[in-house]
Amino acid sequence: MGEPVKRTIVIEATLFIVLGAVGIMEGLRLNRQPTDLFQMLGPGGYILVLGLVLMMTGAAHFIVDYGKSRSAEKEAVSTKERIRVAGLVVLLVGNIFLVEFAGYLVASIVFFSLTFKISGVRSWRTNIILGLCSAAAFYVVFVRLFDVIFPYGILFG
Amino acid sequence: MDLINGIIHVFSPALLLYCFLGCLLGTLVGVLPGLGPAATMAILLPVTMNLKNPAGAIIMMAGIYYGAAYGGSTTSILTNIPGETSSVPTCFDGFPMTKQGRAGEALWIAAVGSFIAGTVGCILLSIIGPGFAKFAISFGPPEYFGLLLFSMTTLISLSGESPIKGLGVGILGMMLATIGTDPVSGVFRFDFGLVNLTRGIDLIPVAVGLFGIGEILMSSEAGMTKIYEGKLGKMMPRGKELRKGIWACLRGTALGFPLGMLPGMTPPVASFMAYDLEKKISKYPEKFGTGVIEGVAGPEAANNANAQAGFVPLMAFGIPTGPSPALMLAALMIYGLQPGPMLFITKKDFAWTIIGSMYVGNVMLLILNLPLVGFWARISTVPYKYLAPLILGVCGVAAYAARNTMFDVGIAVGAGVLGYLMKKAHWPIAPVILGFILGPMLEVSLSQSLNMGGPVIFLSRPIAMVFFILAIIIVFLSIRFLKRKVAKEILNEETDL
Numbered sequence: 001m002g003e004p005v006k007r008t009i010v011i012e013a014t015l016f017i018v019l020g021a022v023g024i025m026e027g028l029r030l031n032r033q034p035t036d037l038f039q040m041l042g043p044g045g046y047i048l049v050l051g052l053v054l055m056m057t058g059a060a061h062f063i064v065d066y067g068k069s070r071s072a073e074k075e076a077v078s079t080k081e082r083i084r085v086a087g088l089v090v091l092l093v094g095n096i097f098l099v100e101f102a103g104y105l106v107a108s109i110v111f112f113s114l115t116f117k118i119s120g121v122r123s124w125r126t127n128i129i130l131g132l133c134s135a136a137a138f139y140v141v142f143v144r145l146f147d148v149i150f151p152y153g154i155l156f157g
Numbered sequence: 158m159d160l161i162n163g164i165i166h167v168f169s170p171a172l173l174l175y176c177f178l179g180c181l182l183g184t185l186v187g188v189l190p191g192l193g194p195a196a197t198m199a200i201l202l203p204v205t206m207n208l209k210n211p212a213g214a215i216i217m218m219a220g221i222y223y224g225a226a227y228g229g230s231t232t233s234i235l236t237n238i239p240g241e242t243s244s245v246p247t248c249f250d251g252f253p254m255t256k257q258g259r260a261g262e263a264l265w266i267a268a269v270g271s272f273i274a275g276t277v278g279c280i281l282l283s284i285i286g287p288g289f290a291k292f293a294i295s296f297g298p299p300e301y302f303g304l305l306l307f308s309m310t311t312l313i314s315l316s317g318e319s320p321i322k323g324l325g326v327g328i329l330g331m332m333l334a335t336i337g338t339d340p341v342s343g344v345f346r347f348d349f350g351l352v353n354l355t356r357g358i359d360l361i362p363v364a365v366g367l368f369g370i371g372e373i374l375m376s377s378e379a380g381m382t383k384i385y386e387g388k389l390g391k392m393m394p395r396g397k398e399l400r401k402g403i404w405a406c407l408r409g410t411a412l413g414f415p416l417g418m419l420p421g422m423t424p425p426v427a428s429f430m431a432y433d434l435e436k437k438i439s440k441y442p443e444k445f446g447t448g449v450i451e452g453v454a455g456p457e458a459a460n461n462a463n464a465q466a467g468f469v470p471l472m473a474f475g476i477p478t479g480p481s482p483a484l485m486l487a488a489l490m491i492y493g494l495q496p497g498p499m500l501f502i503t504k505k506d507f508a509w510t511i512i513g514s515m516y517v518g519n520v521m522l523l524i525l526n527l528p529l530v531g532f533w534a535r536i537s538t539v540p541y542k543y544l545a546p547l548i549l550g551v552c553g554v555a556a557y558a559a560r561n562t563m564f565d566v567g568i569a570v571g572a573g574v575l576g577y578l579m580k581k582a583h584w585p586i587a588p589v590i591l592g593f594i595l596g597p598m599l600e601v602s603l604s605q606s607l608n609m610g611g612p613v614i615f616l617s618r619p620i621a622m623v624f625f626i627l628a629i630i631i632v633f634l635s636i637r638f639l640k641r642k643v644a645k646e647i648l649n650e651e652t653d654l
Contacts, residue, residue: 008582016325023332026347033344043339046600047346050332057325064321081378085577088377088549092370092570095553096563108550115546119377130543138550148203148558 009066016058023051087118103153104143108135159505160283163513166506172213176514179217180521183224187241188232188533189544194225194241195480195590196372199364200551202488203558211492212507216514218488222481223275223464223515226424227522230267230457231533234260243424243460246432250445250452257448261392261530266450267457268526270406274458275519277410278417278465283512285418286501289473293498296474298605299615303624305599308420308476310628312591320635323588326579330592331599333358340597341604353564360487361559363593366569367586368480369552371576373545392527398450405435405451409458416459417466423479423587424460431459465515472496472508476595480587483594 030044091114098107113131121127142148167176186197198218205214229244234251247267254263296304313323336347337357348354394402409431416422416430435455436445445452467482475497477483489496500508526533556569579586606614615621 012582016329019329019332030339030344030346043342043344043346046603047332047335050328050335054325054328054332057321057328061321061325065319085374085378088374089570089574092549092553092573093567096566096570099566100563112546112550115549116542119545120540120542130546134547134550138554142554142558146558148554149561150557151563 006066009062013058013062016061017055020051020055020058023047023054027051084118088115091115091118099151099153101153104150105135105139106153108138159509160513162506163509164516166510167216167514167517171210172216172510172514173517175210175213175217176220176518177521179220180224180518180525183221184228184522184525184533185536186221187225187228188536193368193372194222195484196365196369197221198481198484199361199368200555202361202484202491203555205488211494212510214492215485215488215511218485219511219515220518222485223461223518224522226461226464227268227271227526228533230271231264231526231530234263234267234453243428245425246428246456247453249432250447250449253446253448254453259448262394262398262450263453264530265392265527266394266402266454268523270402270409270454270458271461272519272523273406274410274413274461275465275522276516278414278462279512279515279519281414282465282468282515286469286472286512289469290498290501293474296620298602298609299618299621302599302602302606303615303621304474304476305595305602307624307628309592309595309599310631311419312421313588314421314631314635322584326584326586327588327592330589331596333363334593334596340601353562358568359559359565360593362556362565362569363572364480364484364590365552365556366572367576367589370549370569370573371580371586373549374573374577375580376541377545394450402450402454405454406458408434409455410462413459413462414466417463417478418469420470420476420478422463424463427463428456428460431455472500473498477591480590483590486594
């Protein structure tokens, strides 16, 4: 049971070390740039320090937490729940592209209808009605009342 | 006199409306799990930019912040589902009181305790805030750097179960804030050749993603439902129960307010400490968890007093003590109002109007929470499957409205996934936002200090040195705590073997 948790710690520590290394590289790159300004810290000095601390944190996390990972318990999450979360993320990402293509109103109708379905509203008719009503309400509140200007999309633009 | 003028100013129709809206939204946010005050404030930030009334916008945001502290108790007591993290201890005795048919008493003492704590908190804020501001006038870049370093150190040490995790995510937040343009030289940093990244990453999509979208993803996975159980019963406790409750409120206030002025000591910390305190000093600690009124009154008062106290360092120094005050800071800066000691001098009327609005807001919240408790209870029965898509929609709009670009919606979704993964892995989220906000301030103050006289400038500034020493003490205590924790776990493992 400890193995998956150990793996998680290795991934987390590696991520921090890699991000820290990226920070150090960016800091060095910036400090090599010529500048007329007097700046004791330099444009990259601050990032250099952050990158270094992040790398050290990753290493510390691995050293301190790897050994005690055995006592942690793995949470039980069913496939259905994972699919629900993944579905929501896919919808959110897909919505971004759909807004750019078809405009906010069309995209929000599709988004809300599908999101209600994934959240657990079973009937497709109910989903579509809820999707239409939600999109209309958002349009009235945010576009008409609060003057938020949404994209019209390539299709209607 | 300034305070009285501030309160009088709040009694204009527009400001009263904003105060009411903030309190109403705050209570609603508190009642509904899945959306905390930080996410709501992040969502409303771009919307309030259209209001053209800075005082109204800030009053509304403040109302959301301390209103959520009131509202979180309702679902904790009625359904055993805390509306806010700070309301978790309220579940321990509040829900058992509901099962005993005493929900009304629990709700009453939670609301009245919150009112007492909020009012006392306002009074103390009125007295202490300007005093701190006068002290802060003497601060220069070295002192600010010292204070910010101390704040970050404390926040990181107090976040979650591991200071290492807190440090890691805090530094991550600080690095995210460096994306875009260097504040001194103007060179592009971490842009990777992308035009969108040269503008930097805005706070709102990050906050909305981490706190809003991330929370919805977690709640969707958990398959949250709402159930209202139990009858309200009589509303007001009587006799000995009332006395015990009121005393617990006063103790909670005395504990919560000083804690609230310290970075990292957010309302959840105060409410847990207050519950612990009530249990320790009680003559019958074994009864805690079975429906003891002090177990509701103490934590609720502490979390409200704590919320009010957070405005002291925010307005006096411009230093937020938690994610919600950090968003208040962002709101003030959006309106060109630099929080800090000069706020009480150059924008005196504005500062006292905000403080005055808190007095008025506390009265409004008492009215909203007591007579309307049945209404809030019904709201909490709305199934989550209908709320989650709407909240996601609002998050998307908020992220977009910050700079009118879908790129920010992408940032919010990315931050949401990150927030979800962090919660799954039990990593604290608050340090990311705080690092994001405090990081640039830290960088600028460090750069200015070094340009003033190099690293030795800090040695000639006693206030800065005091903050450095305090930060070192905090780090030392964290390492010591960590060593003890690791040693204890090794010992447990050896015993098991």
